[in-house]
Amino acid sequence: FTVTTFGESHGPAIGCVIDGCPPGLAIEEGDFRADLDRRATGKSRHTSQRREADEVEILSGVYEGKTTGTPIALLIRNTDQRSKDYGEITQTFRPGHADYTYWQKYGIRDPRGGGRSSARETTMRVAAAVIAKKWLAERHGVTVRGYLAQLGDIAPEGFDWDAVEQNPFFWPHAEQVPALEKAMDALRKSGDSVGARVNVVAENVPPGWGEPIYGKLDGDLAAALMSINAVKGVEIGDGFGAITQRGSQHRDEMHLDGFASNHAGGILGGISTGQPVVASMALKPTSSILIPGHSVNLAGEAVDVVTKGRHDPCVGIRATPIAEAMMALVLIDHALRHRAQCGDVGVMQPRLP
Numbered sequence: 001f002t003v004t005t006f007g008e009s010h011g012p013a014i015g016c017v018i019d020g021c022p023p024g025l026a027i028e029e030g031d032f033r034a035d036l037d038r039r040a041t042g043k044s045r046h047t048s049q050r051r052e053a054d055e056v057e058i059l060s061g062v063y064e065g066k067t068t069g070t071p072i073a074l075l076i077r078n079t080d081q082r083s084k085d086y087g088e089i090t091q092t093f094r095p096g097h098a099d100y101t102y103w104q105k106y107g108i109r110d111p112r113g114g115g116r117s118s119a120r121e122t123t124m125r126v127a128a129a130v131i132a133k134k135w136l137a138e139r140h141g142v143t144v145r146g147y148l149a150q151l152g153d154i155a156p157e158g159f160d161w162d163a164v165e166q167n168p169f170f171w172p173h174a175e176q177v178p179a180l181e182k183a184m185d186a187l188r189k190s191g192d193s194v195g196a197r198v199n200v201v202a203e204n205v206p207p208g209w210g211e212p213i214y215g216k217l218d219g220d221l222a223a224a225l226m227s228i229n230a231v232k233g234v235e236i237g238d239g240f241g242a243i244t245q246r247g248s249q250h251r252d253e254m255h256l257d258g259f260a261s262n263h264a265g266g267i268l269g270g271i272s273t274g275q276p277v278v279a280s281m282a283l284k285p286t287s288s289i290l291i292p293g294h295s296v297n298l299a300g301e302a303v304d305v306v307t308k309g310r311h312d313p314c315v316g317i318r319a320t321p322i323a324e325a326m327m328a329l330v331l332i333d334h335a336l337r338h339r340a341q342c343g344d345v346g347v348m349q350p351r352l353p
């Protein structure tokens with residue numbers, strides 16, 4: 001199951017091609033609405049105010065409402081670009097931005113907004129993962145859910161999955177939402193940005209998905225999450241917390257009725273254990289901020305850069321559906337690879353020694 005995307009944030013459209021999707025899965029354009037809305041800009045005052053319709057057109061790979069097994073092409077037309085916002089930055093490099101490295105690599109400046117490096121590209125990952133999530137749920141009962149686990153220095157003081165979809169932050173503790181609103185309002189007014197942590201959990205993943213050496217499930221998951229814009233760190237299970245643990249504490253002891261804990265995050269030796277697969281990622285604070293920053297321009301001069309336009313004071317707020325998407329895309333790929341090599345041996349039958 002492979003996905004590639006195309007398009008730029010200020011080009012005519014963005015899209016993706018999905019190859020290797022099993023045939024016979026029911027898919028219609030309405031299936032994409034919920035997750036695309038969860039990720040979209042302009043849904044609260046705490047995110048970018050760009051208003052995109054994000055209407056998916058299915059161009060191929062689906063016939064009479066079912067996947068055919070041939071490549072699926074999805075297209076979303078951009079409807080609310082404002083390239084004029086970027087007029088001033090065609091000659092300069094925004095500090096912390098990919099426009100510097102794209103220029104060093106390709107020698108070409110795309111002045112139309114963030115272009116390929118814009119988080120707009122993640123729309124298509126979420127769209128592709130709608131198909132992956134649906135197959136995983138129908139075939140294996142797998143659910144993939146995420147939440148915002150830290151906003152700057154604010155951490156959840158309680159946890160309830162039901163709270164997560166009831167507020168614009170994907171925050172798991174309803175009582176803290178007014179404090180988050182206040183913190184974000186103050187941050188936005190200051191013109192600055194803040195980082196975040198997003199956690200993502202897949203449940204009902206059967207044991208056996210993943211490859212032992214090349215293509216470890218945790219390796220692929222780390223690469224997939226790290227490929228999301230602004231992600232600077234990924235943890236699986238206890239992650240960096242393992243540094244200070246003892247073996248007696250970290251190892252997940254086994255009893256006849258299952259594992260006693262899940263420090264491993266559901267993966268041992270690159271292969272799923274049948275426990276929830278748990279990952280966490282750190283997102284940097286948005287580089288596009290109103291506070292002037294020192295940089296250089298194409299003429300080799302020192303300049304101060306202020307990034308205007310419609311930006312997110314915390315990109316992490318919209319990252320929860322994107323993290324879920326990348327987890328789902330990795331899981332469906334490994335589910336299909338496992339089935340190809342081992343058939344359905346072990347699937348849905350967690351077998352402990």
Ligand code: EPS
Binds near residue numbers: 052114117
């Ligand atoms: C983004 C910059 C802003 C955001 C954009 C991500 O867009 P623009 O290119 O108009 O400045 O609105 O997010 C989206 C449009 C989206 O759909 O996620 C960036 O630089 O990453």
